[in-house]
Amino acid sequence: MAATSSESRNRSNPVHSFNKILKSSKSRSTGVEDSLKKLRGLILVEGIPAGADPTLRPRIWKLLLGINECSASTFLQYVERGPCDVREKIRNDTFRTLATDRGFKERVREDMLVRLLDAFVWKNHDRQERNQLAFTYVQGMNVLAAPFLYTMPSELEAFFCFSKFIEESCPLYVQPTLEGVHRGLKLLDRCLKIVDRELYDHLRSKNLSAEIYAFPSVLTLCACTPPLDQVLQLWDFLLAFGVHLSILCVIAQLLLMRDEVMKSASPMKLLRNFPPLEALPVIGIAVTLVRDLPQDLYDELVKHPYEVYQ
Template identity: 75%
Template sequence: MSSTAQASQAFNKILSQPKLSSKARTAQEIEEGVKRLRRLILVEGVPSQEDATLRPRIWKILLRVDDLSADKYLSFVARGPSDFRDKIRNDTFRTLATDRGFKERVREDMLVRLLDAFVWRNQERPHATFDFTYVQGMNVLAAPFLYTMPSEVEAFFCFSRFIEQCCPLYVQPTLDGVHRGLKLLDRCLKIVDPELFAYLRSKKLSAEIYAFPSVLTLCACTPPLDQVLKLWDFLLAYGVHLNVLCVIAQLLLMRDEVMACPSPMRLLRTLPPLEALPVIGIAVTLVRDLPAELYEELVRHPFEAINQR
């Protein structure tokens, strides 16, 4: 049996024992199963080519999504264009525009429909901690869910849970979480590689200037898409805050070229093709180099407003 087949078998064993998809499962069974899933994602990676059903099943479990009411989704869709339709359409046509596989699987109307439905959904949540409409970057954050999930309904509920629970501050009108993430990137880089940080600063380059797209989209803007999905397996398992360290990891992988370039923004404007495994490996090691207080701030920045503390 090949290693990928063995990994697929290991994932399927966890997914079925205990039955994480069963509504009769206990909280302890869920947590134990999720812990094993996280460990396997880090050690083996999700062998999606061996079993195409694995990634959608795993993402739904990691996001705790079990309410998949097609009627509810269709009721939002039936309302037609939201007040943000023009803004949505201004972004959706260029979503992952250079990825042929994405364009073949995900039509623009699917993206538009999902994003409109998300706006309608959140007009029914008057007592929610955060208000949600449509903001820049949401189209790219929705794209992996529509590409991965077997149905638009599943993509909608996974995307909604992801936005509302994992990174609500990234999609506020001020993009507060994104800007905080960029500031944290600078602070983390200064600790893990002070020489690279100083060189970039000598060129008047802060993370706000060179890393905004990567932080805003959780690296989904950097092809190829199959590597983005592997990176997202990791982020969904361990927390989207780690994307900041994944961006630093990409910088470290191209460190020599950056340090030798008199105009490094030329290199940083378009990052090299994403390689998920080395990026994840470096990001995990960087965690150990950060002071506990800074790491705690990093953990909380996508979802906890400063005035909530």
């Protein structure tokens, strides 16, 4: 009877469920794709439990990103080169990264951010000639690096996760022109016009487009809105289902403050700083909004962070 009771508790324990999927991802019979499908479903339904197992989120993020190995010698080669050619630009941003979050500041020192970003620039300096897209340091990259340094057990793992994420999930967001960001802002306006025409018209009547009020949120995939624990929960969702959904997550935040915005004669005063992030309601609304979008618009949304227009 005791064993049965223990098994029952394990089945109802989200940590156990996640660990079971992570273990099965290494099995030849199950395969990674099947494990990823189950993992995404569990993230959506349960969410990654906070605090119960500090190794859980790092392992899940690495599986979602397809990170199997992290070469210490490769990372150290980049670090040993020292400051990259845009170090001054990096330092102008790193000192203010999530500056109001005490937990982040206690865990992630500025020199860690600088080192990771320097190494990223060196890594892509070596491979620019082989790539259609060039990568260097651009505005907002410091905030995109922050969740990886906070979450991962080591700078090494944070570097490889961040690099893979930038280069494959949202490469157009970090081009010198911030092409993906500007595409995302235009898509935000188009999506909002469909899902809430009244709110869209009210903002436009005040000459407020997404370019004006949503730039920081789109640029950082919502990571600029505290608290950090909610950002991490939202990023679990984005890493599982795609960074394109961050556009719908920004709209979800607008909808959660809709009444105040609609009553305001000067909505920008409210939109300058979004209310504290609440990941679960935002995710719930974002998932619902997907169903409201025409297929061709949703296809554009999916591709906008990475597809280069010819």
